[in-house]
Amino acid sequence: MRTIVETNLTEWAVAHRRHLHAYPELSGEEYQTCAYIRGVLEELGIEILDFQPPNLVGYLKGTDGHKTIALRADIDALPIDEEGDKPYLSTVPGVAHVCGHDGHTAILLAVAKWMAENRDAVKANILFLFQSSEEMSPSGAKALVEQGAIESADAVFGLHLMSALPKGKLGYSHGAMLASSDDFRITIKGQGGHGSSPHETVDPTYIAGHLLIGLQSIVSRKINPVEPAVISVGQVTAGSNYNIIPNEAVITGTIRTFSEETRQYIFREMKKLVEGMCLTFGGAGEVDYILGTPPLINDKNLGLFAEKVIREVYGDEVATKVEPVMGAEDFAFYALSKPSAYLLVGMGGAKSAFPHHHPEFDIDEEEIGTAIDLFLNLVKRFA
Incomplete structure (x- = not known):
């Protein structure tokens, strides 16, 4: 399915991916990962811009330079003990790349390598966003946006290697793709x-x-039935013994929506419900919200552009329109600021049989080349 990328570039990316996999770092702690990325980019002659670590932003000036395209890779790992017998198993107890961010980082490094070696073929200016803290707050994407990392960007593209999408498929969307994610207490x-x-x-x-x-x-009787929303309670804590009525109880959970209006409406209704019901029974209630990521809404025009690239370059049978799901992604912060498109690279099958965040999760390294190729074709045609 590749049209630009040669096998040796994929092998180069796989080698870097396996190194990153063996030395994972948690969200906000990716300083050694950043140092490794910086070393590779400097060797390639890619300029490093001055942004606060553990985020890292590389820059390559295009031959034309009228447009600037940002490409994003998340670099953090998860607090999970990895299981399995792969030769590149995590060497860090309790920390593992079991979502695929090591693959995303290697993909973007390989894109940078190709562009550094083929500068005459790169018309647009390119921002390489190696982003911290996708998995946990505070968001690395939010920090980069606030620091002005994509201020000059005309478009932002991101992708995710996805075990839930069959191998050989490329997923796109023209609008809502992933939900907001907020916690409550x-x-x-x-x-x-x-x-x-x-x-x-x-x-x-x-x-x-x-x-x-x-x-x-709130969901079943206050919100329009055609508007997706979820309120899920994950924990209820109270008491110290079976025969003691406690002074306090705590309920914690998550809220997921696809619109900012619904998101804010749920906050207001939850506060009214809690305060009113507690008062009815002679108690008192407080609600604390921990704001997470907003909904990830692909720019319509950029989503249509990405679909066109996928269909024209890889074929109609590869293009897959993905339905919105209630998971969340802090790529949403880029999409709030600039025209953005988030895409999926399918790798579901025997080589990637476990779901993301499972202790035995692994990516299908054959699809690394596909993802590199997709980024390059998007840049080539957008410029």
Whole structure:
């Protein structure tokens, strides 16, 4: 399926990917990873721009220079003990590249290598965004946007090697692709006492039970049924013993939406519900929101452009329109600031049989070349 990339460039990328895989670093701690990337880029003659680590931004001036294109790779790993017997298994206990970010980093390094060696063929200016902290807050994408890293960009492209998409397929979208991701913490304050005398208490666990049902009414009865939204409770904590009614209960969970309007509406309705229900039963309630990533909405025109490139270069049978899912991606911050398109490179099959974030997850390295080629074709045709 490759049209530009030769086998030796893919092998070069795979070698770098395996090194990165063996030495993973968590979100916000990717300083050695940045040093490694910097060394490769400097050897290639790519300029390093002055942005706060552990983000790293490379720059290559195009022959024309009327347009600037940003290409993004996330570089962080996950707090998971890797399992399996691969020769490049993580050497860091409790940390592993089990999402594919090592592959994304190697892909962008290979794109930089090709461009450095074929400068006359690169018309647009290129920003190489090696981004920290996709997996955890605070977001590395948000930091780069706030620092002005993509201020000059006419377009931002990102991609993800995806085990949920069949190998040989390339996924695109013209709009909503991934949801917002926000956390909430509800604190219910009551008045504890002996379990045999509930009438002498204000039982926060009883109030929590009502809230667990009531929270779902926001989605089922307050939001238009055609508007996707999720409120999921992940943890309920209260008490220290079976016969003691506690003073406090805590509910934590996540909210997912595809529009900023729905996102803000849920915040308001949740606050009203919690405060009102707690007051009804004689307690008090507080809601804290931990804002995460906004919805990832591909720019319509850039999404159509990406689809056209995929169909014309790789064929209609390869092009796959992907439906929105409730997962989240901080690439959304680029899309809020500049025309952006996030794409998927399918690798589902025997070589990538485990889901992302599984201890035995691994990427299909054959698709690294496909991803390099896709980036290069997008740049070539956009310029």
